[in-house]
Amino acid sequence: MTDSAPFLIDDTDLSGFRTAISRLTRAGYCETAVCERLGVADISFLQWRALPIYREERLKLRDALGSAIDLFLLQGAVPAVELNRLFDTNDQGALVRGGILVIDDNGVARARASLFPVGNRLVFSDHAWPKLPHPGQSSIPYDQVMSVGADSRWLARATVRRPVGATLDLCTGSGIHALLAASHSQHVVAVDINSRAAHCTRFNAQVTGADNIEVIIGNLFEPVQGKCFDLITANPPFVPSPVDSLRFRDGGNSGEDVQQDLIAGLPCHLAPGGIAQIVTELGERDDEPISDRLRRWLGDAPMDILILRLREHTVTNYAIGHAEGDYDFGTFLDSVHEWADNLRTQGYTRIVSVLLAFQWSDPAFGPPWIRSEETGAPIGSAGGEIEALFRTERLARHPRLYEILERSLVRRAGPTGLMEARMLGSQQGANAQAHLLGTSLPLHQWLVPAEREVLVLLEEPLAMHDLVALASELGIDEETVFAAVGSLLRRGLVLLSDDPSVSSFMVNG
Numbered sequence: 038m039t040d041s042a043p044f045l046i047d048d049t050d051l052s053g054f055r056t057a058i059s060r061l062t063r064a065g066y067c068e069t070a071v072c073e074r075l076g077v078a079d080i081s082f083l084q085w086r087a088l089p090i091y092r093e094e095r096l097k098l099r100d101a102l103g104s105a106i107d108l109f110l111l112q113g114a115v116p117a118v119e120l121n122r123l124f125d126t127n128d129q130g131a132l133v134r135g136g137i138l139v140i141d142d143n144g145v146a147r148a149r150a151s152l153f154p155v156g157n158r159l160v161f162s163d164h165a166w167p168k169l170p171h172p173g174q175s176s177i178p179y180d181q182v183m184s185v186g187a188d189s190r191w192l193a194r195a196t197v198r199r200p201v202g203a204t205l206d207l208c209t210g211s212g213i214h215a216l217l218a219a220s221h222s223q224h225v226v227a228v229d230i231n232s233r234a235a236h237c238t239r240f241n242a243q244v245t246g247a248d249n250i251e252v253i254i255g256n257l258f259e260p261v262q263g264k265c266f267d268l269i270t271a272n273p274p275f276v277p278s279p280v281d282s283l284r285f286r287d288g289g290n291s292g293e294d295v296q297q298d299l300i301a302g303l304p305c306h307l308a309p310g311g312i313a314q315i316v317t318e319l320g321e322r323d324d325e326p327i328s329d330r331l332r333r334w335l336g337d338a339p340m341d342i343l344i345l346r347l348r349e350h351t352v353t354n355y356a357i358g359h360a361e362g363d364y365d366f367g368t369f370l371d372s373v374h375e376w377a378d379n380l381r382t383q384g385y386t387r388i389v390s391v392l393l394a395f396q397w398s399d400p401a402f403g404p405p406w407i408r409s410e411e412t413g414a415p416i417g418s419a420g421g422e423i424e425a426l427f428r429t430e431r432l433a434r435h436p437r438l439y440e441i442l443e444r445s446l447v448r449r450a451g452p453t454g455l456m457e458a459r460m461l462g463s464q465q466g467a468n469a470q471a472h473l474l475g476t477s478l479p480l481h482q483w484l485v486p487a488e489r490e491v492l493v494l495l496e497e498p499l500a501m502h503d504l505v506a507l508a509s510e511l512g513i514d515e516e517t518v519f520a521a522v523g524s525l526l527r528r529g530l531v532l533l534s535d536d537p538s539v540s541s542f543m544v545n546g
């Protein structure tokens with residue numbers, strides 16, 4: 038038996054919902070304030086095991102923000118006195134009729150869904166920790182709507198936020214990406230195969246007044262045959278799973294059941310000049326780079342692909358993290374075995390969390406490319422950086438790069454720290470990773486000597502011929518300087534002047 042939120046709202050209750058949300062906003066209920074109050078650097082670090090600690094150490098002061106956090110994020114119970122301070126009776130009535138709150142005979146309120154802060158926006162979805170007791174629910178339904186998780190937030194932060202015409206959000210779930218895109222798209226189509234998720238997205242759109250979102254129940258691209266989009270976002274089910282118990286999570290034994298069709302469908306639906314962005318996890322085999330698989334799924338479509346590798350999980354940690362049977366060791370260990378066995382059968386040696394971005398390739402810049410970078414998970418808006426990576430990668434591959442450079446001023450992209458690494462008493466090259474107490478020291482970029490000298494010479498912006506002249510005094514020839522600048526450009530360490538003749542040259546190829 039389940040009694041989770043129905044995500045249905047009557048038009049007459051809309052104004053009650055909207056005032057309730059503006060009261061929460063006035064109480065300061067937003068992502069930054071929640072992190073500060075709970076003492077976490079990132080809202081996705083919240084964990085249910087720490088609930089007593091948050092309450093004892095961080096929520097002792099029961100002001101409106103504290104009550105809102107407990108009620109809508111930590112799945113807690115809030116007494117009448119706190120509820121009445123948060124909402125008037127009209128708002129409370131709307132929240133109860135809309136299926137979001139349950140108030141017992143003593144006036145104690147609990148939420149049947151959570152309200153997740155995403156920046157300054159608020160998104161309703163099913164609870165993050167459905168195993169914790171909450172009104173009436175005794176099992177986790179197959180059609181549970183995914184909460185706003187770390188992966189949802191990574192994609193939200195990485196999405197390019199420039200004005201676009203048409204956006205498609207596949208596997209929309211709570212609708213988080215559709216809702217965010219609604220503010221910079223003329224029209225958004227949100228698709229999910231799970232009708233409960235579609236209801237949740239529609240509910241969020243109604244409550245927030247986002248009337249340019251069209252929500253469709255359907256399988257991936259099927260409902261949008263023949264249509265193209267400037268922005269496509271997707272967070273498909275991706276977990277390589279030996280079970281099929283959660284629609285939002287389980288991606289078949291390989292994890293690829295939905296991913297593969299999603300990526301194969303991009304060429305038919307991505308408009309020229311558009312970008313498709315996907316957050317997912319991919320099982321990695323030692324003898325098969327992830328890039329090969331993506332290319333294969335895309336067929337012959339000439340697309341440039343950016344792979345940002347955010348995290349790696351060993352098979353062991355992945356199996357332990359997903360195993361079922363929290364209350365019984367025997368069941369838990371059997372489940373660990375089942376998960377690990379499945380991953381080994383797939384030949385996966387690790388699972389990688391990735392952000393993928395796809396754009397149509399321009400044949401003027403040579404064959405389609407794939408660039409893969411090890412990065413951390415995004416902690417703030419990263420859409421601009423992702424577009425910049427596409428631009429610099431193309432510029433560095435431009436067949437007339439040297440001509441472009443000759444017309445440009447070159448400057449450092451920003452403050453740069455240089456560290457010299459030398460391996461003394463070792464046969465290893467200087468680029469061998471340095472260790473301290475057995476741990477690899479983090480190094481952001483390895484530079485070859487000419488690249489380092491060029492960076493040092495760029496005390497101020499320089500025309501290429503001046504840079505070449507200065508470098509020649511250090512014994513570095515012209516060819517090497519051009520190659521070094523091309524490489525630094527690609528890695529975002531130097532920029533070219535915004536000389537309009539350079540940009541028009543780029544556009545006209």
Ligand SMILES: C[S@@+](CC[C@H](N)C(=O)[O-])C[C@H]1O[C@@H](n2cnc3c(N)ncnc32)[C@H](O)[C@@H]1O
Nearest residue numbers: 189208209210229230231256257272273274285
């Ligand atoms: C990982 S959740 C992502 C939810 C949300 N976009 C987010 O980022 O928080 C995956 C979603 O894909 C939906 N889904 C699964 N298979 C699908 C399919 N074949 N077509 C469309 N949606 C699908 C699930 O119902 C679920 O809502």
